[in-house]
Amino acid sequence: GCKFDAGQVQQVLEGALASALGTMVYSPQGSAPLAQSLAELLRSQAKEVVPPRYKLVCHVLLGQQGQQSLLVASRALWDPESDSFASATFSNTSLFAVATVHGVYFE
């Protein structure tokens, strides 16, 4: 079959983040549900371009744009022949978002 195409998934993530967040402003109450709905949206959009038999883990970080520094790292124990991940970021003057999708092949 086909493999997880990281480049294609990254493009999907970037497009989806930009159109969903565009000129959105950070708010403490609104951002929690927004992060959850973003995770679900990105997961379903990624599913459309990923081959069958792949399990997906989509993770989103949404934060207020301030003077702070942030680093996100991930490691996985998997089969490097078939499994991979893609990530994308978005920021405007009020907020920033980091999204990653890991694809794990299921025999």
Add this chain to the structure above:
Amino acid sequence: QMIFNADEAHNIVKEVVIESVLGKADYNHNKVNQWTAAIVEQSLTHLVKLGKTYKYIVTCAVMQRSGAGLHTASSCFWDTTTDGTCTVRWENRTMNCIVNVFAVAIIL
């Protein structure tokens, strides 16, 4: 039928890994890279020692505490009977750390 033990994973990550890597350190931009790498690698090593037939994905975010808000969310497409996740939140005076563990079952 295997089930992911989230409490066990939570304990390992919080008490064993994060505490030993970040412990009493203050946020340091030059060290963040090696801290996050150490946290995800040690978490994976400990999880593997549990000896279960799972693939694992571990993510770690370390943020300087400056009053800004941060939210994380995830959505997964998998087998809900065997696969699972756990999230560990840790903080000290100068930084926040959020670690997510995702466990995906494999059939041998």
